Amino acid sequence: MSETLELELRCEDADATRRVGAALGRAAAPGTAALLQGQLGAGKTVFAQGVGAGLAAPSVVNSPTFVLVNEHLGGRLPLRHADLYRLDDPDLIAELGLFEAAEDGVLLVEWPERADGALPADHLLVRITPLTDAAGDAAPRRLELSASGPIARAALQAVERAATVLA
Template identity: 50%
Template structure:
């Protein structure tokens, strides 16, 4: 699925729709250049989940956890990490439900992951002259899942 997102507000609204409708256990792998809208999309997801906290990219903290919504949001940013460093964090604990409550896991710079969960959405954000474009690819059980607009 390819979506045209003419501005940051459209990107946020797409995220809002995802946050309102995605089930617990969803992993979203975000890719795109700096400024493509990854954090803006996650801010919309948080809004859709009912989280009122300020959502900032966890570039230096690596992981921010939010529990004030209908389900938790785990926001990860791998920008500063090499793939081996990302692997050493054992991020699978965020989607396997063994150590924490299942929620939505949004991972910026997901191309740095050596391993991926069984089910995930890959969202490629591209910045264009007239806005942004999102290419959404589902994998596993999320392959044919449709978000509620």
């Protein structure tokens, strides 16, 4: 059984966070799921934009506003981006089919806490913490990534190899 693999990075600005996401997008295999945790404005969507860029997804990754899941097709793998902030009935999670969404592509979930555990067991947890309360695009964040399961682990190993040139 594989143990949990962890990586901690400091990202000085939004582009640095985007580059970590892009490394994940480039490395992701079908079934890669990343759960993005952090307060409002932490940088979860910025990270998701990087993943989209790393997958060469043609559409812009923004917060899904009117739906809970946005699908970005046309990149190397299909990308599904969920934001569960407005999910107040965890029973609805089954209808979103997030497990199925993870199978053939890449799944990103903002506010995974709201899913009440109904998420893929093989996942990368990405915890984003602002290190100052400065506004703007250049305020440092701590990114803590931890992989549970073989798919997430392989993806995180690739991010780790790329990390030396990301900082």
